[in-house]
Amino acid sequence: MELQLQIKMNDKLFVRNPEQTDLGRKIIQNSIQLIHEHGFEAFTFKKLAEVIGSTEAGIYRYFENKHRLLIYLTAWYWSWLEFRVTFHLNNISDPSIKLKKLIQLLAANVVDDDTTIYVNESLLHQIIIAEGSKAYLTKHVSEDNKDQLFKPYKDLCTIISGIILEYNPAYTHPRSLASTIIEMAHLQVFFMHHLPSLTDFGDCKDEQLVVQFLEDLVFCSIR
Amino acid sequence: MELQLQIKMNDKLFVRNPEQTDLGRKIIQNSIQLIHEHGFEAFTFKKLAEVIGSTEAGIYRYFENKHRLLIYLTAWYWSWLEFRVTFHLNNISDPSIKLKKLIQLLAANVVDDDTTIYVNESLLHQIIIAEGSKAYLTKHVSEDNKDQLFKPYKDLCTIISGIILEYNPAYTHPRSLASTIIEMAHLQVFFMHHLPSLTDFGDCKDEQLVVQFLEDLVFCSIR
DNA sequence: TTTTAAATGATAGTAATACTATCTCATATA
DNA sequence: TATATGAGATAGTATTACTATCATTTAAAA
Structure with missing residues (x-):
């Protein structure tokens, strides 16, 4: 059985739907590569166009600007994660097991899973860790939020707070705890690798230690 | 008694020390205003120079680029916060009271305190909430870290983990809990104002609710 | 099969950004 | 009086972040 996962994305996330054309899919695929390689600040549509063998103007037909592309990638990531979470938690009734699996899905390294050919989920996960919060840390969050650009993130947060x-x-604080889990699952991994003295995991640099920390944090709080 | 607080800053944070000249202090003062007003992305040295009545080249004599200026501002903020924390926690022996005061200092709104003329601490606090993490979320964190640019942040983290x-x-996880407190004190306030469904405080938008959430989180975890 | 529309490529151009360099001048200091 | 420092003025460059136009290929509809 071969399945192709298609994630339905909000129309406002793009100018033209990149999933429906060859060039669009190349944009997604190679932007993930390039942002991972150079970081979001050094990433430009020109470099992307060169790699793809297209032109700057070509990319602009799909995304208004590089920030919108980042929002698209984060939205895709959170939608994909929601799918994974729903899938892995299916048929589990014990909420404590659900929470543990969830933390695992959030903090553990991602293996590129071939459910989508043009998205390298492993690289995307690393991008979201390092660049994800830049999607909403802007002066125009509220307008972007009105366009529902952060819906996938908020949906995931709702699911987690439901399990809590x-x-x-x-x-009393299921939503704040949910967003804390999400953010810290990523940030503690980032700190562990780049600013280890902000964590207790500097020696082994093992994501499972972050999982352990988050489990402690969560289960103490909601007990 | 009139005191002027002078914070000793790492030499690598600037090209020329902005605290020692008139133009330098204007750069600090007005960059805080402008970044707060337009956001870090839309902030440029040219706009800053116009506001000050100087030139772009003049600003570059003090800071290598605008990212370095952001790092400077964050370093200043964390140093200032460390001073405040030390000051407010002086003579308190009960660590639980210490932790409560600390959370208050981190999450509550800041009133511009006139200990420094050219730094508006209230605006700076808001900048750090919205832009602070961009200081380290870069491809060159590790090099910046080698230059000790994030030392004030790490020092504060050390103090908090000591109290824990x-x-x-x-x-078992005093440092990770400390960085979690710091980050969440800011991020939950940001979410409360701009993406309220990621929190439980959307209705009243009161920083004290964030304080309450963090106190619960911390005291459950370390009990 | 022809017509039409959609998608892309090629090219050009602009305003703003992020710098670097140089030269002058006022002031302070030795 | 000589000298170093800080800052203003001016100029210039490479890159970024776009926008516009036109021709051509490709695919879908008539």
């Missing part, structure tokens, strides 16, 4: 409430219906 | 260990010497 399943575990303990009396817990 | 005072409270519970057996707690």
Whole structure:
């Protein structure tokens, strides 16, 4: 059985849907490569166009600017993660097991899973860790938010807070705890690799230590 | 008694020390205003020079580029916060009171305190919330870190983790919890204002609710 | 099969950004 | 009086972030 995962993306995320054309898919594929390689600041549409063998103007037909492309990539990532979470948590009834699996999915390294040919999920995961928050840390968050550009993130947050409430219906901050889990799953991994003294994992640099920390944090809080 | 607080800054944070000249202080003062107003992406040295009544080249004599200026501002902020923390926690022996005051200092709104004429601490606090993480979320974190540019942040983290260990010497993740407190004190405030569905504080938008959330999180974890 | 529309490529151009270099001049200091 | 420092003025460059136009290929509809 061969399945192709197609994630339905909000129309406002792009000028022209990149998933429907060859050039569009090349843009997604190679922008992930380039942003991972050079970082978001040094990444330009010109470099991207050169790599693809197209032109700057060609890229602009798909994305208004590079920030919109970043928002697209983050939205894709969170949608994909929601799918994974739903999939892996299916048929599990114990909310504590759900939470543990969830933390694992968030903090552990991602293996490129071939469900989509043109998205390298492993690289994308690393991009989201280092660049993801730049998608919303702008002066125009609120307008972008009105266009529902961050819906996939918020949906995932809702799912997590639902599981938290399943575990303990009396817990008072399920949403804030959910966003804390999401953000820290990424940030502690970033710190571990680049600013290790901000963590307790500098010696081994093992993502499972971050998982351990988050499990402690979560289960103490909602007990 | 009138005191002027002078914070000793790492030499590598600037080309020429901005605290020692009139133009330098104007750069600090007005860059805080402008970044707060337009956001870091839209902020340029040209705009800054116009506001000050100097030239682009003049600004470059003090800071290599605008990213370095951001790092400077964040370093200043964390140093200032460390001073405030040390000051407010002086003579307190109970680590739980220390932690509560600390969370308050991190998450609550800052009132411009006139200890420094040319730094508006209230605006700077808001800048750090929205732009602070961009200082380290780059491809060159590690080199910047080697130059000790993030030392003030790491020092604060060390202080907090020290208090955590005072409270519970057996707690296994004092540093990661410390950086979690710092980051979440800021991020939850940002979310509350701009992406409220990621928090539980969307209705009142009161920083004290963030304080409450963090206190719960911390004291459950280290109990 | 012809017509039409969509997608891309090729080229050009502009305004702004992110710098670097140089020269002058006022002031302070030795 | 000589000298170093700080800052203004001016100029110039490479890159970035776009926008516009036109021709051509490709694919879908008539």
